[in-house]
């Protein structure tokens with residue numbers, strides 16, 4: 699690992715100055731430090747966000763659950779507010795990685811990293827959440843751009859995410875046995891913004907399954923997805939499964955998520 703300068707400010711303003719001076723944000727380190735150890739990332743300066751209390755915490759107000767970017771997966775999974783308002787979100791967080799990863803990894807780090815097999819992107823897109831940064835609010839449909847790519851500008855920091863509380867929601871993941879990342883993960887919801895079906899793990903980045911949404915909007919039931927198919931074009935093929943295999947899994951997991 700290459701040497702780097704390290705700082706741990708206690709205010710958002712000081713983090714912004716460090717980012718503006720070229721530092722890279724360090725959250726739980728579960729993806730960044732792993733990439734640094736492999737030489738895939740070589741930041742000269744790291745600014746640790748764990749000292750900023752304003753970036754942590756969970757609140758429920760105005761029909762939405764707002765979660766601070768530095769809130770760990772374990773805190774989301776254990777939160778009574780999240781379990782009550784959006785149990786599927788707590789369930790999703792409780793199955794990310796393993797206990798060590800859940801106790802270090804954060805919501806903000808997961809979204810900024812935008813791993814194609816990550817779980818949280820499916821909840822953000824599947825609920826029509828809003829990603830708050832130090833500069834603006836970004837709608838879920840505009841946030842994920844491609845493989846490990848988001849709408850974030852250089853030096854832009856995620857501060858929190860607001861998840862609208864749906865009428866119904868569900869999550870199902872077919873996971874890689876070792877890392878537990880999603881080979882395919884499907885988050886479904888029915889709420890004020892209509893029906894949304896978001897798929898992670900299957901493509902270069904999370905996407906919405908329009909045909910499945912249409913079927914569930916007409917009839918919110920697992921039976922509504924009987925015979926539904928998803929095209930394999932552009933889906934991932936790797937040692938975990940072919941594009942055709944993933945395409946076949948999507949409506950099955952969506953039906954299970956509807957329950």
Ligand SMILES: Cc1cc2nc3c(=O)[nH]c(=O)nc-3n(C[C@H](O)[C@H](O)[C@H](O)COP(=O)(O)OP(=O)(O)OC[C@H]3O[C@@H](n4cnc5c(N)ncnc54)[C@H](O)[C@@H]3O)c2cc1C
Pocket residue numbers: 722723724725726727728729730731732747767768793794795796799802803804805806807808810811813815816817818854855856857877878879880
């Ligand atoms: C063994 C293992 C298994 C895993 N299994 C899963 C799994 O099943 N499902 C899953 O979804 N994930 C899984 N992960 C990934 C895990 O969720 C990581 O926590 C997540 O990818 C990164 O979050 P972090 O807080 O650790 O961020 P870091 O690694 O600290 O940062 C990741 C990237 O985001 C940037 N960043 C961090 N915070 C911010 C912010 N607030 N604003 C802007 N940029 C920011 C960093 O600069 C870096 O580029 C696994 C990881 C490991 C090591």
